[in-house]
Amino acid sequence: MAVHTDSLGSWPVARQLRRMRAWYAAGVLLWAASSLGTAWSSPGSRPMWTSVLLLVVFTSLLGLSSWWLRSLKSAESAARDGRSVPHGAAAARHARV
Numbered sequence: 001m002a003v004h005t006d007s008l009g010s011w012p013v014a015r016q017l018r019r020m021r022a023w024y025a026a027g028v029l030l031w032a033a034s035s036l037g038t039a040w041s042s043p044g045s046r047p048m049w050t051s052v053l054l055l056v057v058f059t060s061l062l063g064l065s066s067w068w069l070r071s072l073k074s075a076e077s078a079a080r081d082g083r084s085v086p087h088g089a090a091a092a093r094h095a096r097v
Contacts, residue, residue, distance in 0.1 A: 017072075020065055024062035027062075028062055034055075038051050
């Protein structure tokens with residue numbers, strides 16, 4: 001099954017990553033506010049460290065999803081510009097040259 005590289009927006013993976021990135025960004029904001037609130041009210045407590053841990057998790061997920069979307073976009077633009085490795089009959093033509 002061939003992957004169509006017409007546009008990045010038509011890829012189901014890219015659409016899902018964009019949706020999840022929005023959720024992760026909301027999670028980062030929520031856990032940052034929660035971490036600040038618990039650090040203000042009871043610094044060094046277990047709820048504060050739990051909030052900080054969840055903040056790190058959501059920040060990591062946000063960073064990974066952004067990085068993956070960027071790599072999908074660069075792969076899509078490389079395929080559109082013809083810089084990708086040729087497949088099929090085109091590969092055989094290039095191999096003979």
